[in-house]
Amino acid sequence: MKSADSFEDHRTRILKSLDKAHSAFHKAQIFTGPSVHFHLKSLAAAHEQNCERFAECVYATLASWGMHRMGPGGSKMRAFDDFSSSLQVVWPTAMLLRQKTPANLNENDWANLERIFREIHCMASGTMLVGNSKVMAHLLPNLIPPVDRAYTLKFLFKHGRIKNGAQSEWETLRKVLEGFFYPVVLSPIFQKKAQEWLAQDNPLDTSELKILDNLLIGFLRIQRSQHDAAPKGKIHK
Numbered sequence: 001m002k003s004a005d006s007f008e009d010h011r012t013r014i015l016k017s018l019d020k021a022h023s024a025f026h027k028a029q030i031f032t033g034p035s036v037h038f039h040l041k042s043l044a045a046a047h048e049q050n051c052e053r054f055a056e057c058v059y060a061t062l063a064s065w066g067m068h069r070m071g072p073g074g075s076k077m078r079a080f081d082d083f084s085s086s087l088q089v090v091w092p093t094a095m096l097l098r099q100k101t102p103a104n105l106n107e108n109d110w111a112n113l114e115r116i117f118r119e120i121h122c123m124a125s126g127t128m129l130v131g132n133s134k135v136m137a138h139l140l141p142n143l144i145p146p147v148d149r150a151y152t153l154k155f156l157f158k159h160g161r162i163k164n165g166a167q168s169e170w171e172t173l174r175k176v177l178e179g180f181f182y183p184v185v186l187s188p189i190f191q192k193k194a195q196e197w198l199a200q201d202n203p204l205d206t207s208e209l210k211i212l213d214n215l216l217i218g219f220l221r222i223q224r225s226q227h228d229a230a231p232k233g234k235i236h237k
Helices: 006-017 020-027 034-047 052-065 080-097 109-120 129-139 151-156 166-186 188-199 209-229
Strands: none
Touching: 006 020, 006 151, 006 166, 006 209, 020 188, 020 209, 034 052, 034 129, 034 151, 052 080, 052 129, 109 129, 109 166, 129 166, 129 209, 151 166, 151 209, 166 188, 166 209, 188 209
């Protein structure tokens, strides 16, 4: 696993591509329909500190974001009652963290974030990082971004593999927060652009960390488009 310092190049690349990456993400229109609707409903329920409503909305958000696949294969979510019960356990702690920002977290706050991460039970599989980060991104949007294999991990580590286990997955999440997400969102150049985009009331630019998540998606889509458009070498017979 990379150390926090090794994310310096990644931070530089994204900060040099803010406008292009933002435009590429929104042009792609990856998230539409229920994936946007329930995303906004989940954020509103957390803001209202309504645990029951939040559980219902974020459960639907996860499903619409591809975390539950029908049939024998693919990712699977736990039964709603299991998920809802785990949220109730961490809800009071999460509400205390809602006023926190990346700039004022202390070690007690980090310990509480870890406890929430470990206690949420949304996925039936052995991997916690993707599902739990998406729940926490709606519960604590100022502190946690959604993490996935195809974009977040691919951008930062060049692969989407996850070493299963609560300790390992929490360490990965904390590492990417401290080494990449927090330094970028706290940088003046990002802050200036983020405030402009937040003022535009775009339904997917809902927090600084979600904007950065959007930028990663846009940045990688630009890269893939450039790769696909590059001339292929001739085959010599």
